Amino acid sequence: MSTNLRAIHVELASCEVCEALVRFKEPAPGETCLCPRCEFPVELRKPNSIARTWALVLAAFVMYIPANLFAMMVIKQGGQSESDNILGGVITMLNAGWYPVAILIFIASITVPLAKLVSLTGLLISVHLKSHWNPRERAVLYRVVEVIGRWSMLDVFVLMLLIGLVQLGNLMTIEVGRAGTYFAAVVVLTILAARSFDPRLVWDALEDET
Amino acid sequence: MGTGEWIACRSCDQLLHVPVLKTSERADCPTCGQVLSRGRPDSIQRTLALSLSAIILYGVTQSTTFMTFELQGRTQEAKIITGILELFADGKLPLASLILVTAVVAPFCWTAALLYASLPLTFKVVPPGIVSVLRWCQIAQDWSMLEVLMLAVIVTYVKLATLAHLGFGPGAMALIPLLLALTAAGDSFERAVFWRRLEQLRQ
Numbered sequence: 001m002s003t004n005l006r007a008i009h010v011e012l013a014s015c016e017v018c019e020a021l022v023r024f025k026e027p028a029p030g031e032t033c034l035c036p037r038c039e040f041p042v043e044l045r046k047p048n049s050i051a052r053t054w055a056l057v058l059a060a061f062v063m064y065i066p067a068n069l070f071a072m073m074v075i076k077q078g079g080q081s082e083s084d085n086i087l088g089g090v091i092t093m094l095n096a097g098w099y100p101v102a103i104l105i106f107i108a109s110i111t112v113p114l115a116k117l118v119s120l121t122g123l124l125i126s127v128h129l130k131s132h133w134n135p136r137e138r139a140v141l142y143r144v145v146e147v148i149g150r151w152s153m154l155d156v157f158v159l160m161l162l163i164g165l166v167q168l169g170n171l172m173t174i175e176v177g178r179a180g181t182y183f184a185a186v187v188v189l190t191i192l193a194a195r196s197f198d199p200r201l202v203w204d205a206l207e208d209e210t
Numbered sequence: 211m212g213t214g215e216w217i218a219c220r221s222c223d224q225l226l227h228v229p230v231l232k233t234s235e236r237a238d239c240p241t242c243g244q245v246l247s248r249g250r251p252d253s254i255q256r257t258l259a260l261s262l263s264a265i266i267l268y269g270v271t272q273s274t275t276f277m278t279f280e281l282q283g284r285t286q287e288a289k290i291i292t293g294i295l296e297l298f299a300d301g302k303l304p305l306a307s308l309i310l311v312t313a314v315v316a317p318f319c320w321t322a323a324l325l326y327a328s329l330p331l332t333f334k335v336v337p338p339g340i341v342s343v344l345r346w347c348q349i350a351q352d353w354s355m356l357e358v359l360m361l362a363v364i365v366t367y368v369k370l371a372t373l374a375h376l377g378f379g380p381g382a383m384a385l386i387p388l389l390l391a392l393t394a395a396g397d398s399f400e401r402a403v404f405w406r407r408l409e410q411l412r413q
Contacts, residue, residue: 005225007218012225014218017345018405021216021225037405038341093369101368104361139221139242150355153312157355157362158369160309164293165279165286165370172281176297180305188308191352200223203242 006203013042049198050124056193057120063185064113071177073159078170083177086110086155108154109183116152116190119145120197130205142199149191156183215402219244253403254331260395261324267388268321272314275379277363279370289381290314290359316353317392323347324395327404336411344404351396357389 007014013024015035022042027033032041046052071083084092086109093102119141126138159176166174214229221244228237231249239246250256272290279286290313297306323343330337337343363382370376 006223007225008223010225012218014220014223016220017341017348019217019220019402020405021218037409038345040341040345096372098368101365104365135222136242139244143221143244150358151361153355153358154362154365156305156309157313157359158365160290160293160297160313161277161288161362161366162293162369163296164288164290165277165366165376167296168281168284168286171284175300176302176305180302184305184308195352199221199242203222203224 006207008044008200008204013044015040015042045200045204046196046198049196049201050127052196053120053124053193056189056196057117057124060113060117060186060189060193063182063189064117067179067182067186068110070179070182072155072179072183073162074175074177075166076173076175078172085177085179086183089155105155105158108151112148112152113186113190116145116149116194120190120193123197123202127201127205132206135202135206138202139199142194142197142202145194149187149194152187152190156180156187217246219246247402248400250398250400250403253398253400254328254407256398257324257395258328258332260391260398261321261328264321264388264391264395265318265325267384267391268318270384271381271388274381274384276381276385277366278377278379279374280377281374287379312353312355313359316350317356320347320350320354321392321395323350324399331404331407331411334411336408340408344401347399348401354392356385356392360385360389 007021011024013022013033014020015022015038017040018035018038020035020037022033022035024033024042024044033043034040035042068086070085072086072089074081074083076082086105090102090106090110093099093105123138123142126133159180162174163176166172214227216225216227218225219239219242222239222242224239224241226239226246228247230251231237231247233249233251235249237246237248238244274289275287276289276292277287279288294306294310294314297309323346326337326343327340327347330340363378363385367376
């Protein structure tokens, strides 16, 4: 059963923790409106959603560059040292004939973070422009962005397993390169960016001109 | 209106009345397609059973040998924590902390939170601090990424298989049922059911 009403029209807010509908009264400065069921602060919309998401997306874009340029992994073997950045690792896998794994790493480490950042940028711009274009498809896009984010941790976990396993002194040692920290930053920033974006803004924008 | 409750879709803010659903029924938002609620009448008992198995399997996964690596007669054994400690020792604090959270801390907090909420509620007791636990449960679930670790195990195997002899310890074996239990626990956990039970018990 549904109505044509949206919660914001009748000053109802949805509690983010327990999903209760809460009668929202604009709180006095320094106070917050609390959910009667779970006693956590309730807001009509995620606070400063647009500004926060922009900040996190831009920061992630900046971190994405060194994450891909610098070496992710350093292999030290018999006095020699060899280092690979993310793309280098993919190419090594391709040369070895491991096509499925090469494609997997390429998608998880290079495509997923970039696709997330581009999608969030697109969503932010569409909200700025008060776009009426396919809100349902944009809602789906946002949900995809939320779900795929975690898979960019793949390369980080591989690195962690390799480092734990390959510590054989002079024989062979694997260490993490400079890109590791930047890559971790990209993962965390994109996850936080996806979470700070409020998908309801897409639908709010549809109503502004009518 | 019958039973059920009014909610606002978390994705588009549409006001909707969601009835109490039967097993395997699902309610989607007619406006934006967001899944609003899934029918899990026995959510609490199921979550209890699955989180209990998950916490035992978690113990095995973390405390036993995860993988072994053999090169020219030398063998190295590693647990999940081994690589993380190596990273900490190497001074890679942000990377090491991120892995520690996503592969060790968050999965534990998530499982423990599910167990802490579902065990007393099954016996109609309200445990202290349940509200905070249910809130933190969501955050822990977001940062728990063991399924990605599973894929990473496969990739690591492929990467090193040509180089040396690789073996899996009991930890890696336990990861497979652990993931099954965690995924099923996540599926059976329906927050609306927990909150409804909590409200009933408080009255």
